[in-house]
Amino acid sequence: MTPAQFREEGKKIIDWIADYYENIEEYPVLSQVKPGEIKDSLPISAPQKSESIDEMIRDLNEKIMPGITHWQSPNFFAYFNSNTSFPSILGDLVSSGLGVQGMIWATSPAATEVETRVLDWLAEMMDMPESFKSTSTGGGVIQDTASTAALTALIAARERATKFQSNNKGLEEKLVAYISTQTHSSVEKGVKIAGIGKDNLRLIDVDENFAMRPDLLEKQIQKDKKDGLHPFFVCGTVGTTSSTAIDPIKAIGEICKQENCWYHIDAASFGTAMICPEFRHFINGVELADSYSFNPHKWMFTNFDCNVFWVANRDELINTFSILPEYLRNKATETGEVFDYRDWHIQLGRRFRSLKLWFVIRHYGVEGLRHHIREHIKLAQDFKNWVAESKDFEVVVEPLLNLISFRHIAGDDFNIRLMNTINETGKIYFTHTKLNGQVVLRMNIGQTHIEEKHVKVAWNIIQETAKKLV
Numbered sequence: 388m389t390p391a392q393f394r395e396e397g398k399k400i401i402d403w404i405a406d407y408y409e410n411i412e413e414y415p416v417l418s419q420v421k422p423g424e425i426k427d428s429l430p431i432s433a434p435q436k437s438e439s440i441d442e443m444i445r446d447l448n449e450k451i452m453p454g455i456t457h458w459q460s461p462n463f464f465a466y467f468n469s470n471t472s473f474p475s476i477l478g479d480l481v482s483s484g485l486g487v488q489g490m491i492w493a494t495s496p497a498a499t500e501v502e503t504r505v506l507d508w509l510a511e512m513m514d515m516p517e518s519f520k521s522t523s524t525g526g527g528v529i530q531d532t533a534s535t536a537a538l539t540a541l542i543a544a545r546e547r548a549t550k551f552q553s554n555n556k557g558l559e560e561k562l563v564a565y566i567s568t569q570t571h572s573s574v575e576k577g578v579k580i581a582g583i584g585k586d587n588l589r590l591i592d593v594d595e596n597f598a599m600r601p602d603l604l605e606k607q608i609q610k611d612k613k614d615g616l617h618p619f620f621v622c623g624t625v626g627t628t629s630s631t632a633i634d635p636i637k638a639i640g641e642i643c644k645q646e647n648c649w650y651h652i653d654a655a656s657f658g659t660a661m662i663c664p665e666f667r668h669f670i671n672g673v674e675l676a677d678s679y680s681f682n683p684h685k686w687m688f689t690n691f692d693c694n695v696f697w698v699a700n701r702d703e704l705i706n707t708f709s710i711l712p713e714y715l716r717n718k719a720t721e722t723g724e725v726f727d728y729r730d731w732h733i734q735l736g737r738r739f740r741s742l743k744l745w746f747v748i749r750h751y752g753v754e755g756l757r758h759h760i761r762e763h764i765k766l767a768q769d770f771k772n773w774v775a776e777s778k779d780f781e782v783v784v785e786p787l788l789n790l791i792s793f794r795h796i797a798g799d800d801f802n803i804r805l806m807n808t809i810n811e812t813g814k815i816y817f818t819h820t821k822l823n824g825q826v827v828l829r830m831n832i833g834q835t836h837i838e839e840k841h842v843k844v845a846w847n848i849i850q851e852t853a854k855k856l857v
């Protein structure tokens with residue numbers, strides 16, 4: 388394909404995407420296909436001869452679109468958001484167009500320096516501690532997901548706990564990690580990958596709001612120490628996936644400082660709200676953390692994948708992940724004046740992912756971002772009030788931000804039947820979880836293009852369907 392052909396075909400694809408967004412509400416939100424249906428519609432072998440973009444667009448429409456669940460629909464209320472936005476799509480397109488591999492500063496200085504600057508912007512927008520900025524001892528780096536961020540923190544924590552103990556061979560088996568019963572499963576997975584035994588992961592119980600109980604954390608740490616074990620890592624969460632709880636960030640941080648445990652904070656979804664000063668108090672105490680991460684690819688209008696991960700002391704991270712083979716040696720690295728982000732995470736290669744974040748922040752501006760987040764939280768509160776006023780439904784957890792956990796009073800089976808019946812219509816899509824053994828319905832309100840009318844329609848559908856099913 389020549390640049391001239393790319394120009395022509397590229398316009399068709401941009402038109403296709405714009406048409407998609409103009410018509411997005413006409414698709415069933417949840418894909419209605421059966422397992423194998425999409426695969427069976429595709430040829431068994433790859434084409435021998437070149438095919439045209441027009442043919443691909445035709446197949447996109449006919450074969451691929453039926454198998455799409457429309458995460459960008461304003462009628463999507465499931466899980467957590469995985470938002471994108473037009474500026475983000477454009478930023479990502481430029482990144483694809485440039486096709487740079489920013490593994491070290493020298494392989495494309497802009498890929499490193501834009502990332503450093505944009506993550507410092509974000510730190511400032513969220514009033515993060517100075518130590519998390521690149522201008523101080525720490526800095527931020529883009530990871531693919533919150534799962535990888537937690538794993539990165541775990542490995543750095545393991546390094547900290549064991550580096551001065553090379554003559555203590557059994558130490559790794561004594562390391563103990565602490566999370567709550569509500570912490571996302573990705574942290575448990577990270578513990579497994581980091582080689583920490585299953586028996587050395589403690590699930591600390593939660594209070595009536597599903598937040599980790601620091602008194603029980605402290606007690607468990609003391610018990611483990613007494614048993615000759617070595618506490619090394621604690622993860623606090625801002626916005627637990629099932630229960631939307633916010634762990635007591637400061638109280639946990641104080642215990643971590645006292646016990647020299649690495650303190651990681653996972654704010655995957657709710658982290659975006661910290662842009663608004665009125666919600667920033669949820670992370671008071673973040674200055675006690677060793678690392679903090681959230682996903683702009685959830686609520687901050689930036690398409691997947693984009694997790695931001697900050698550390699208070701970048702040397703600990705770099706010393707953990709840095710290995711310098713001869714073929715990567717270069718003058719810039721040797722000056723010690725540049726960041727080589729390959730030393731800040733697990734993989735070597737990296738895309739120019741900060742471009743999409745740069746486009747998003749510049750397009751909306753800090754004020755624009757705050758406006759949208761506040762609007763989503765207001766809509767979520769409206770929804771909660773409607774649920775609270777209804778005699779057939781109840782609010783299960785008081786929503787702190789934009790996720791409402793609620794249920795119909797008719798019991799577990801009814802709630803599941805209600806949800807499945809509605810989702811099968813394709814009009815809206817929402818999901819469930821279990822809290823204290825009970826089925827709970829979840830409405831996550833934070834879609835890029837959501838408006839009040841979408842939330843009102845969703846509530847009407849839920850009420851009307853419930854009446855029919857009863």
Ligand code: PLP
Nearest residue numbers: 467532533534571573626628655
């Ligand atoms: N942490 C929390 C609190 C989450 O809610 C999620 C996903 O919803 C994750 C981590 C995992 O996110 P990712 O897909 O970026 O790994």
